[in-house]
Amino acid sequence: MARTALVTGGTRGIGAAIAKKLKADGYTVAVNYGGNDEAAQKFTAETGIKAYKWDVSDFDACAAGIAQVEADLGPVEVLVNNAGITRDGFFHKMTRDQWSAVIRTNLDSLFNMTRPVWEGMRNRGFGRIVVISSVNGQKGQAGQVNYSAAKSGDIGFVKALAQEGASKGITINAVCPGYIGTEMVRAIDEKVLKERIIPQIPAGRLGEPEEIARAVAFLVSDDAGFVTGSTLSANGGQYMI
Structure with a gap:
């Protein structure tokens, strides 16, 4: 029986590429999305992957959403925490709402999404x-x-939780994309892209969502069973550590 994979923010951009790749690799895939119903409907029509709507910054909504996915498709054995937002602004002008919205969606969501599947993964002795x-x-x-x-x-979440999951057959890793050619990035003024962003990238180009998807596909595979607590940088050489 195919393993069930859940991708948050999975109807567009990097998330959509990940969901498509996992389906192609034989997983039963579900995606979560937060608000764009039109994009979600289009994604499902094109891929056959069911999309579930809830707010990843809300713990109760995540618990209920995951319960519905598991009722429909089976236990979530692969979780990709991809959902994220930006509310950019220099700090001296940043509002508390801008700060809180990003922290809730991009960081609190890791607890909200991972906690409801964690005990099941531990009990089954497998998780990605x-x-x-x-x-x-x-x-x-x-x-x-x-x-x-x-x-x-x-990244800190990954490093700490990996130590708790390793003995239970659960791996947890981070992927750090650089500038990827999503709809959002390609909407940046072409002059800014050419003169300010791409010159920072030794590879001389934007990455493609499919390149991130392939990295994720490896990390969730059986081949990566000894890889945990790692950070995979996929940025064309823009930043090396």
């Missing part, structure tokens, strides 16, 4: 969790103190 962090969680970025703080926290 991947967190999509960011190059800006590794190096920081002016104008993104909230986002960088959350994405750096994602």
